[in-house]
Amino acid sequence: MSVSPVPRLRAVTRPLGEIPELIELADPASPLLWTRGDRGLVGIGEALRLSFAGPRRFEEAAAAWRGIAEAAEIDDPVRMPGTGLVALGAFAFDDRSAAESVLVVPRLVVARHRSAAWITEVTPRDAGRGADPELPAPSPRRPWRGAELPTDADAENADPSAIAAYLAGVREADERIARGGIEKIVLSRQVSADLDADADLRVPLARLAERYLDCWTFAVDGLIGASPETLIRSTGGAVSARVLAGTRARRTDDPAADARARDELLTSGKEQHEHAFAVQSVVTALAPYVRELRSSEEPFPLRLPNVWHLATDLGASLDERSSSIELVGALHPTAAVAGTPTNDAIAAIAELEPFDRGRYAGAVGWIDAAGDGEWVIALRCAQLGEERDGVRPITATAGGGIVAGSDAERELAETVSKFRPVTEAFAP
Numbered sequence: 001m002s003v004s005p006v007p008r009l010r011a012v013t014r015p016l017g018e019i020p021e022l023i024e025l026a027d028p029a030s031p032l033l034w035t036r037g038d039r040g041l042v043g044i045g046e047a048l049r050l051s052f053a054g055p056r057r058f059e060e061a062a063a064a065w066r067g068i069a070e071a072a073e074i075d076d077p078v079r080m081p082g083t084g085l086v087a088l089g090a091f092a093f094d095d096r097s098a099a100e101s102v103l104v105v106p107r108l109v110v111a112r113h114r115s116a117a118w119i120t121e122v123t124p125r126d127a128g129r130g131a132d133p134e135l136p137a138p139s140p141r142r143p144w145r146g147a148e149l150p151t152d153a154d155a156e157n158a159d160p161s162a163i164a165a166y167l168a169g170v171r172e173a174d175e176r177i178a179r180g181g182i183e184k185i186v187l188s189r190q191v192s193a194d195l196d197a198d199a200d201l202r203v204p205l206a207r208l209a210e211r212y213l214d215c216w217t218f219a220v221d222g223l224i225g226a227s228p229e230t231l232i233r234s235t236g237g238a239v240s241a242r243v244l245a246g247t248r249a250r251r252t253d254d255p256a257a258d259a260r261a262r263d264e265l266l267t268s269g270k271e272q273h274e275h276a277f278a279v280q281s282v283v284t285a286l287a288p289y290v291r292e293l294r295s296s297e298e299p300f301p302l303r304l305p306n307v308w309h310l311a312t313d314l315g316a317s318l319d320e321r322s323s324s325i326e327l328v329g330a331l332h333p334t335a336a337v338a339g340t341p342t343n344d345a346i347a348a349i350a351e352l353e354p355f356d357r358g359r360y361a362g363a364v365g366w367i368d369a370a371g372d373g374e375w376v377i378a379l380r381c382a383q384l385g386e387e388r389d390g391v392r393p394i395t396a397t398a399g400g401g402i403v404a405g406s407d408a409e410r411e412l413a414e415t416v417s418k419f420r421p422v423t424e425a426f427a428p
């Protein structure tokens, strides 16, 4: 999409004297949120929405955003990451996806970074200057009835044909890998349910943010989740990323079994090998854009409430002023969510997964006028659809990397663990 004429926006940021409750300020029906621990931002209303599709979606979004940022008048005495003009975004996984990729500029942004808090109002530049933005009152909580996402094969409303298709896909992927030429294919499956159309989406967001402290909890255009995997964080020339690959379910009921699960993950040759693929794919994609790329020496165990992951953190200095969306475009899709080699893995996913991933395994995050921002891989998430007959469909997706010797039933069990953040967040 080309944005012409370029919208001319004014962003006015002012410090806040109190620390706001971000989630409470979110719109209960269409929240815009990005938060982790004592930092984050909530968007209220929309000043501008841009939509992109196809193989050039990242480039087009980066170019459109650069034009909008250059044409904007920004009054920002606070000057921290996320002050001034910001957009939240969500990008589809596949070049051929029917799902829109979007950048949304909220009309109001309320944000905090540790003990600092601020508010930003965005208006058209030609509208004239108004009074300073004021903190709005949160809307009252609505009743919550939730939805039961049938992730277990033996759940009452499970879809046996979808589970059979997933298992057949994993076996076929394993055979293709055994024949050679392709090393890893990430396969996923979907589960759906209906949610009351007037459900208060602050309920699942508060649950995710409270439980998944090491994850970014997000809500952008109906995509809601809490992801542990930082695709790219870019602030003032410093970039970082967190690569995950390798998973074991947590055994929180039995500390000794839980420690064994962690140790097995750390010592498994298969998991270490799969992890190395994923790290290499990020290093190769990032290398042309950065200097002084460094990584944690060995993969470390990342403990989440539902799973253990093998994790590697990367850090580097940005070479030129590439925007965070350009970096996302260069990195996507990593081996963690597609496989290796990338193009063969993407083709295999299109053949073996009987659905469009939409924004699952795409990118979700935010960008500011300088191009800085934070983006995660859209994992542990669900997409809400449009209202029909008083309900909104909710579809969650989870998957895992299939490599030589993967076992289909174990992979199925792993998806159940990966669905947990979302099933528990949306539960009654």
Ligand SMILES: C=C(O[C@@H]1C=C(C(=O)O)C=C[C@H]1O)C(=O)O
Pocket: 186, 188, 229, 244, 245, 246, 247, 309, 336, 337, 379, 380, 397, 398, 399, 400, 401, 418
């Ligand atoms: C594909 C997902 O997760 C990815 C796959 C992992 C794996 O195969 O071990 C681990 C973390 C993520 O990179 C998902 O959560 O749906």
